[in-house]
Amino acid sequence: MEDLSFVSLALLAGALLATGLVAGIIAGLLGVGGGIVIVPVLYYMFTALKIDPAILMHVAVGTSLATILATGTSSARAHYNRGSVDIDLLKRWWWAIAIGVISGAMIAGNMSGGALTLVFGVVALLVSANMLLRKEGSALADKLPGSPIKELLGFLIGGISVMMGIGGGTLGVPTLTLFNYPIRKAVGTAAAIGLIIAVPGTLMSIFFGWGAEGLPPLSLGYVNLIGFFLIIPASTFAAPLGAKIAHAIDPSKLKLIFALFLGFTGLRMIYDVMM
Structure with a gap:
């Protein structure tokens, strides 16, 4: 995959088209979307195409963040039009999320591919465990905590999400519902959080990947066009x-x-790193 030959481009394009089809089916089937599906599929596609393991996960994360720019905009607008985005919360929370995104992107940009894969694997396992073990409607408290805990939560959502290449739904929705947030408001607000994550996350993926060796054809930094x-x-x-x-x-x-x-994907990624 080091040259721009027709065969290499055709293989890459076919694999990425398949990634979109698989991600779309799973997203529609399971009611999820974004990077939590795209990143692991890209990871295995790029592995099969023998992309350099040192940058493989970085490209999967960066490309996923770029797709969220488009899908997240559409989703956030739709939820906003239905009145399910908590603008007041976003006004108080956006800066903590943004600082988390910038911090997480800087850490990810300097991490090895294996370490970044490990982060995704561990968090995927935790999300899987939450879905399997948490009882529907259960909450930790009646409302979001005050400062500085609320800001810390936003910082962690932004930082971990950008390192995984995911939008706001995977971590934002469970966090908000854990504090008795209405599910529709949680989903809509998390969609808007996805944009706060994707915009700086994509730009920093381009910056940190600029000039990296072994990139797939037609890549802008760690974002594969x-x-x-x-x-x-x-x-x-x-x-x-x-x-x-x-x-x-x-x-x-x-x-x-x-x-x-998610559990299988997390375990498989951890196994790949450890072996």
Whole structure:
């Protein structure tokens, strides 16, 4: 994959198109989206294409963040139009999230590929455990804590999310609902948080990856442009198919499937790093 030959470009484009299709089906099937699906699929696609392991995870994360710029904008606008984005919370929280994103991106930019993969694997396991073990409707408190705990939560959501290449939903929704936040407000607000994560996260992925050796063809730093332009339309096309399948399956089974998917992915990534 070191040259721009037709064969290498065709293989890369085909793999990334497949990534978008798989991500779209899973997103529609399980009601999730963004990097929590795209990053692991890209990880295995890039592994199969023998992308340099030293930068493989960085490119998966950077490309995923770039796709969230498009999908997150659409999602956030839709939720805002339905009144499910808590603007007041975002006004008080955005700066802590942004500082977390910048800090996390700087750390990720200087981490080895193995360490970054380990971060994704461990957090994926924790999210899987939360989905499997947490009872529906359970909450830690009746409302979000005051300062400085609230700001610390925003900092961690931003920092961990950008290191994983994910939007605001994976960590934002569980965090908000843990403090008795209405699920629709949590989902809508998390969609807006995804933009706060994706904009600086994408820019810093480009910066830290600029001139890196072993990048896939047509990459802007750690953002692969072929992936960006293929994943978005492919996932948008495939998501309705996943949603159609979802209506024929028990929702509790869907949640179990996704939790197991995340758990397996997390364990596999940790195994890959350790072995």
